[in-house]
Amino acid sequence: MLKKFEEMFFKFIMMLCNFIILFVLVLIIYSIFHKGMKALTWEMLTQRPHGGYYYGKEGGVLNAIVGSLYLSFGATLLATVIGVPVALYMNVYLIKRKKIVNIIRFLLDLIWGVPSIVYGAFGFSLMVFFGLKTSLLAGIITVTLFILPIMIRSCDEILKTSPLGLLEAALSLGSTKTETSFRVILKQSFSGVVTAILLSFGRAIGDAASVLFTAGYTDNIPTSLSEPAATLPLSIFFQLGSPVPEVQNRAYASAVILTVIILIISLLSRALSKRFHKNKI
Amino acid sequence: MENNTKIKIDHLNLYIGKQHILKDINIEIPENKLTVILGPSGCGKTTLLKCMNRLTDLYHDVKIKGSIYIDNEDVLHTSTDVTEIRKKMGLLSQRPFPLPMNIYNNVAYGLKISGRRNKKALDARVENYLNMVSLWEEVKDRLREPASRLSIGQQQRLCLARGLAVDPEIILADEPTSALDPISSEAIEKKFAELKQQYTIVMVTHILRQARRIADYVVFMYMGEVIEQGPADEVFDNPKMERTKAYLQGAFN
Numbered sequence: 001m002l003k004k005f006e007e008m009f010f011k012f013i014m015m016l017c018n019f020i021i022l023f024v025l026v027l028i029i030y031s032i033f034h035k036g037m038k039a040l041t042w043e044m045l046t047q048r049p050h051g052g053y054y055y056g057k058e059g060g061v062l063n064a065i066v067g068s069l070y071l072s073f074g075a076t077l078l079a080t081v082i083g084v085p086v087a088l089y090m091n092v093y094l095i096k097r098k099k100i101v102n103i104i105r106f107l108l109d110l111i112w113g114v115p116s117i118v119y120g121a122f123g124f125s126l127m128v129f130f131g132l133k134t135s136l137l138a139g140i141i142t143v144t145l146f147i148l149p150i151m152i153r154s155c156d157e158i159l160k161t162s163p164l165g166l167l168e169a170a171l172s173l174g175s176t177k178t179e180t181s182f183r184v185i186l187k188q189s190f191s192g193v194v195t196a197i198l199l200s201f202g203r204a205i206g207d208a209a210s211v212l213f214t215a216g217y218t219d220n221i222p223t224s225l226s227e228p229a230a231t232l233p234l235s236i237f238f239q240l241g242s243p244v245p246e247v248q249n250r251a252y253a254s255a256v257i258l259t260v261i262i263l264i265i266s267l268l269s270r271a272l273s274k275r276f277h278k279n280k281i
Numbered sequence: 282m283e284n285n286t287k288i289k290i291d292h293l294n295l296y297i298g299k300q301h302i303l304k305d306i307n308i309e310i311p312e313n314k315l316t317v318i319l320g321p322s323g324c325g326k327t328t329l330l331k332c333m334n335r336l337t338d339l340y341h342d343v344k345i346k347g348s349i350y351i352d353n354e355d356v357l358h359t360s361t362d363v364t365e366i367r368k369k370m371g372l373l374s375q376r377p378f379p380l381p382m383n384i385y386n387n388v389a390y391g392l393k394i395s396g397r398r399n400k401k402a403l404d405a406r407v408e409n410y411l412n413m414v415s416l417w418e419e420v421k422d423r424l425r426e427p428a429s430r431l432s433i434g435q436q437q438r439l440c441l442a443r444g445l446a447v448d449p450e451i452i453l454a455d456e457p458t459s460a461l462d463p464i465s466s467e468a469i470e471k472k473f474a475e476l477k478q479q480y481t482i483v484m485v486t487h488i489l490r491q492a493r494r495i496a497d498y499v500v501f502m503y504m505g506e507v508i509e510q511g512p513a514d515e516v517f518d519n520p521k522m523e524r525t526k527a528y529l530q531g532a533f534n
Contacts, residue, residue: 095339095341096338096339096340096341096343097341098341163378164339165374165376165378166378166380166381167339168331168336168339168372168374168378169372169374169378169380169440170380171336171339171364171367172334172336172367172370172371172372172444172453173367173368173371173390173391173394173443173444173447174364174365174367174368174391174394174395174447175364175390175391175394176364179394183390183394184380184381187380187381187382188381278427279381279382279383279427279428279429280381280427280429281378281379281380281381281428281429
């Protein structure tokens with residue numbers, strides 16, 4: 001009887017938690033779309049801000065859309081190229097060195113927790129050191145540093161679950177550790193790695209603080225890596241700060257755009273990872 | 282008929298941390314015979330097997346002393362690349378681990394990484410090795426399907442074919458039938474009986490009846506030590522050591 005009550009009680013608590021989380025999530029999305037859809041126009045998607053945009057006149061946030069896409073794709077690409085091999089190295093090459101791997105994991109978890117404004121400041125000091133101006137490149141480098149721990153640790157968590165027997169089987173067939181890493185272990189964990197990339201992309205496109213000093217902000221669309229670039233989160237920030245209600249609503253419209261971009265990327269990567277999931281053992 | 286020794290294990294000691302896992306192991310494994318390493322669970326059989334193709338390199342905090350000679354080359358202390366050593370030995374583990382790719386590529390993988398990419402030659406070899414393990418008829422129409430869709434018994438035979446495809450001289454099998462149903466187990470045992478004409482097979486098992494059925498040569502291990510070794514009929518019919526007798530009579534398992 002008591003057991004049954006206990007079971008019911010915890011089931012109820014869990015359901016309640018689930019419901020609260022879901023409710024808050026729906027509320028956020030609802031309020032963004034509710035306020036944003038009114039201001040969202042074709043013009044917002046296809047035009048740069050004209051003079052006086054921030055006072056409620058014509059224009060759009062194409063500069064921020066393009067800037068954000070450049071920046072996050074660039075940073076995610078860099079972070080993937082660096083991060084996936086690091087995670088493979090930790091799980092294939094360093095498999096015997098448990099202590100070292102645990103230290104690396106600890107350090108990565110530590111820098112994962114560092115707020116993005118600190119990365120912004122660090123990126124800024126790097127720029128000063130190398131004599132760079134605020135630019136797309138500086139932004140990409142800073143955001144790459146910011147998402148690398150996320151990328152590496154998420155890949156690492158997936159690769160950790162790859163069975164030891166599979167590693168042994170591949171090595172027994174005479175493959176080197178590199179062949180084993182890229183042709184077997186990565187394939188086994190591919191869907192998880194795609195999720196890790198997506199997670200990093202989400203962080204990259206959603207962060208404002210790390211790009212504030214490094215990528216800067218501009219009404220233009222960057223045509224080279226050395227030009228400053230606008231980003232959607234900063235665009236939302238500036239528009240929300242405006243006293244004009246119309247511009248404030250445009251901030252929500254920009255948030256809708258950002259949300260939809262993330263949604264599209266999620267769906268694409270889901271579809272992609274499904275294609276590779278079937279071979280998983 | 283006198284046999285050549287294929288693998289000679291000489292004063293092998295293995296420690297994991299402070300634990301002494303393998304204690305002064307001396308074994309001679311004859312060529313083109315089926316040698317069974319027999320013993321209760323946890324006596325170090327699997328560890329011994331993994332020493333031979335240096336999979337113990339992967340384990341944390343392992344110390345090995347002594348030598349393992351394969352064709353008179355000490356694989357533990359050699360300048361030969363470890364991948365070359367491993368290619369000499371096919372491994373069959375307790376549970377099949379097919380590679381995360383389709384059936385065809387599972388067999389072709391080993392060939393591809395050693396640089397053989399000619400499509401026709403690959404096709405022929407894949408068919409040949411799948412035939413060798415009597416799997417071809419079952420899978421010839423679904424070669425492009427993921428290997429994970431096969432039954433466990435089929436997967437184990439696929440793993441055998443995949444191992445054979447890289448032209449090993451030795452087959453290391455670690456309780457290869459422990460995850461299989463009786464019919465699949467029998468299929469593997471039958472295969473081994475055929476394959477020992479061409480390969481030196483070392484099989485670890487704790488199943489006494491299986492050992493009796495197929496062993497040519499038996500090594501009996503207990504608590505990290507080799508208690509007795511010799512031709513199967515001698516060890517089974519006339520064990521010299523008390524502990525072997527006790528084990529054969531089912532006193533402990």
